[in-house]
Amino acid sequence: MAARKLRPYFQAHTIKVLTDQPLRQVLHKPDTSGRLVKWAVELSEFDIRYMPRPAIKAQVLADFVAECSIPQQIAEPEIAQAPAAKGATTAGEPAEDGARAGTIPLPPVEHDPSIAEALWEVHVDGSSNKAGCGAGLVLTGPDGFALDYALRFGFRASNNEAEYEALLAGMNLAVQTGAQRLKAYCDSQLVANQIQGIYEARDERMIKYLSQVRQLSSKFRSFEVVRIPRTDNTKADVLSKLAASGYTTLGNICMEFLQASSIERKAAEIMQVEHEPCWMDEIVDYLRSGKLPEANRSAQGDPKSSPFFT
Known part of the structure; x- marks a missing residue:
């Protein structure tokens, strides 16, 4: 796809391909057959040099697109029965300006309201130690897709404050995905009971955190916090400890650095x-x-x- 879309650049320059796959050996094997022969012939006109990929940082976006793209399903019978009129594509629709003849237009991606109305789950955990403070969360959608997220704090926070930060980050992430029903799991007895109204928040910072959680929960049609044992929250616990230990990158896991706490950022937004x-x-x-x-x-x-x- 890159060679076809960027054909003038491939023809004018030497292209270096950074990959961890043996593409050169595969394309130059003497016993190559089938579609690999077509690929080898098509790419042979360019000056392509395959080089080992030194680090994964430059490959994060490409890996994200490849792993998280939703494939578009096109029914074969509908394509076969479509009329092949002059100036039309194989799907029977007129070709748009700049489109190649014989291509099949993909259907537009539509938002499924049933996914947003279904129950979303988020596992959160916070960590505070001598090395630093951090939080981890795992947001799971109704289709089973899980998103791992880690937060590294640039400020000191107690264990309870880190738990609240993780919960607020998970709620914000769920709001951005369009979730309407959210169920949060945490292993902090204090945080869960304060949100449920069993414990009374007396500390000034706990009162501010609790107020933000309740304010953010109004964006959901249903919101519930459930306390679970630490053994059932292993993944979020590991993410929080790794983020608190000072790691700047965690492979393909999304990681964010928070310079200030949520309650301090909230106050800083108001300026006289x-x-x-x-x-x-x-x-x-x-x-x-x-x-x-x-x-x-x-x-x-x-x-x-x-x-x-x-």
């Missing part, structure tokens, strides 16, 4: 702005209402009294 008289006020008043400046020289157009005079 003091309005003072500005030399542009008279100009704005004139453009809006035609009101002339009070000073006679300014009203008569004296350039030395103009704000633009230097």
